Amino acid sequence: MNIEGLILDIDGVISRGRKPIEKALEGYRLIKELGIKTVFVSNNSTRSRRIMFERFEQFGLDVGEDELIIATHATAVHISRENGESRVFTTGEDGLKEELLNLGHEIVDYREAEYLVVGSNRGINFDIFTRALRLALNDEIRYVAVNPDRVFPAEDGPIPGTGLIIGALYWMTGRQPDVVVGKPSRIIIDQAIEKLGVRREKVAIVGDQIDIDIMAGKNAGIKSILVMSGVTDEENYEEKVKETGVEPDYIFRDLNELAQSLRSEK
Amino acid sequence: MNIEGLILDIDGVISRGRKPIEKALEGYRLIKELGIKTVFVSNNSTRSRRIMFERFEQFGLDVGEDELIIATHATAVHISRENGESRVFTTGEDGLKEELLNLGHEIVDYREAEYLVVGSNRGINFDIFTRALRLALNDEIRYVAVNPDRVFPAEDGPIPGTGLIIGALYWMTGRQPDVVVGKPSRIIIDQAIEKLGVRREKVAIVGDQIDIDIMAGKNAGIKSILVMSGVTDEENYEEKVKETGVEPDYIFRDLNELAQSLRSEK
Structure with missing residues (x-):
């Protein structure tokens, strides 16, 4: 496969919800032993990186500062690069605000904003929608979405993703x-490749969702690897490929099987 | 014009927000004197008819039980006709619930529902969206929207209409x-024509919005009359006609000018 850097999805790859996938933890450790660089990439639009590092620690994984990109953080980085420190109105939660503030952006009310930043919010209400609506109606406001996720599979059933607000x-x-x-935007992937410090041709993305992870790989022009430890299984695979028109370059049962294969190459 | 019955929009025709248009009140009284039957039709998805009758009383207008159709009420009527008394989950406010209960429908949680009824709600929250999402994902649930209004022009700026929830x-x-x-659905218009008890060829709809009122007239196959006392004016008229592809059969400055014209025909 000729891979020196891996961009790893979290949910469905290393864990399911709050529970680690034990085999995947093994695989992750082996990948690190092989000297392959890794960076976790999460589309989460409500949490800060701090919360995610805490979770990795609970899993017993040693994940460094440069080994995690979360869409909240990547959004703050992207705005800095586009416009420097900016005045932002966001529909999002405290985790997103924390990341924006960390990079020197200012959280303001809608009348003062240069940016509308849409992230999911379990406390969404009519007033937030009204402010976001007025900004979206103003062409001079730059409108950035943290992720495009439509529906999120929670434990007791589907719940709205950021798409709730984007769609409205x-x-x-x-x-x-x-x-x-x-994801599937290449913006977060390009930030991940930078962090890896590996040439694009030697980077692959690993994920469980064809429309998100594999599509992100195609959009960014890198290799893509599907693992069957999350939402995609043998039953729905063909349908997903047909729906999206994209196929992974490689398929493995889980992260451990991928790691074994990478070891056999060395 | 050969008109025996008029379907009248409220906002922009008889009033602007809570303020009556004095000329229009005069016109309305003249229309009644001419023996022309009238019914007010409102797309409002949050109020019950009771609240609207109170407003007409404040305007000094005598509007009878059979002279007002509001989308909340029309929704309850439509469900009764489709399915009899039904179990309904609604995103809507108390005014909508009142109308549903008045016709014998039961307001239930989403797991017990046969109908998803979407109306605007200033108290909308993540939990209501989650329940509505789960119903919308279930093809066996009948999904009814009280109106399709996307944005509502409030006094201090645009606010979300029912389209907030429909779009999400x-x-x-x-x-x-x-x-x-x-409106522009013909369902509420057909209910209005029934109330008038006038043959369809002799009914016209009067409104200030081309995409809503005039379109409703076209959809229902009746005459349409635009009044320039609301959102449409000489500046935006051509643009709206182009956008929607429909044109009113007649145009008057306001309801009084229409009334004068109807008198001159007699």
Whole structure:
């Protein structure tokens, strides 16, 4: 496979919800032993990196500062690169605000904003929607979505993703985000490749979702590896490939099987 | 014009927000003197008819029980006709619930529902969205929207209409309502024509919005009359006609000018 760097999805790859996938933890350790660089990439739009590092620690994984990109953080980075420190109105939660503030952006009310940043919010209400609507109606405001996720599979059933807000704004104004940061966008992937410090041809993305992870790989022009330890299984694989029109370059049962294969190459 | 019955929009025709248009009140009284039957039709998805009758009383207008159709009420009527007394989960406010209960429907949680009824709600929250999402994902649930209004022009700026919820659900599930009751749907117009008891050829709809009122007239196959006392004016008229592809049969400055013209025909 000729791989020196891996971009790893978290949910469905290393864990399911809050529970680690034991085999995957083994695989992760082996990948590190092989000297392959890794960076975790999460589309989460409500949490800060701090919370995610805590979770990795609970899993017993040693994940360094440079080995995690989360869409909240990547959004803050992207805005800095586009416009420097900016005045932001966000629909999002405290985790997103924390990341924006960390990079020197200012969280302001909608009348003062240069940016509308849409992230999911379990405390969403009519007032937040009204402010976001007024910004979306203003073409001079730059509109950035943390991720494009439509529905999230929670334990007791599906719950709305960031798409709740993106869809509402689209229907009301005809406007979609100017920029989407999270997968399948290449923006977050390009940030991950930078962090890896590995040439693009030697990087692969590993994930469990064809429309998100594998599509992100295609969008960024890197190799893609599907693991069957999450939402994609043998039953729905063909359907997903047909729906999306993309196929992974490699398929493995889980991260451990991938690690074994990488070891046999060395 | 050969008109015996008029379907009258409220906002932009008889009043602006809570303020009556004095000329229009005069016109309304003249229309009644001429023996022309009238019914007010409102797309409002949060109020019950009771609240609207109170407002007409404040305007000094005598509007009878059979002279007002509001989308909340029309939704309850439509469900009764489709399915009899039904178990309904609604995203809507108390005004909508009141109308549903008045016709014998039961307001239930989403797991017990036969119908998903989407109406605007200033108290909308993540939990209501989650329940509505789960129903929209279930093809056996009949999905009815009270109106399709995307944005509502409030005094201090635009605020979300029912389209907030319709758009969010559409983006998340790919599903649009099975039935839309309010204008420009012909469902509410057909109920209004029934109330008038006048032959369809002799009925006209009067409104200030081309995409809603005039379109409703076209959809229902009746005459349409635009009044320039609301959102449409000489500046935006051509653009709206182009956008929608429909034109009113007649145009008047306001309801009084229409009334004068109807008198001159007699």
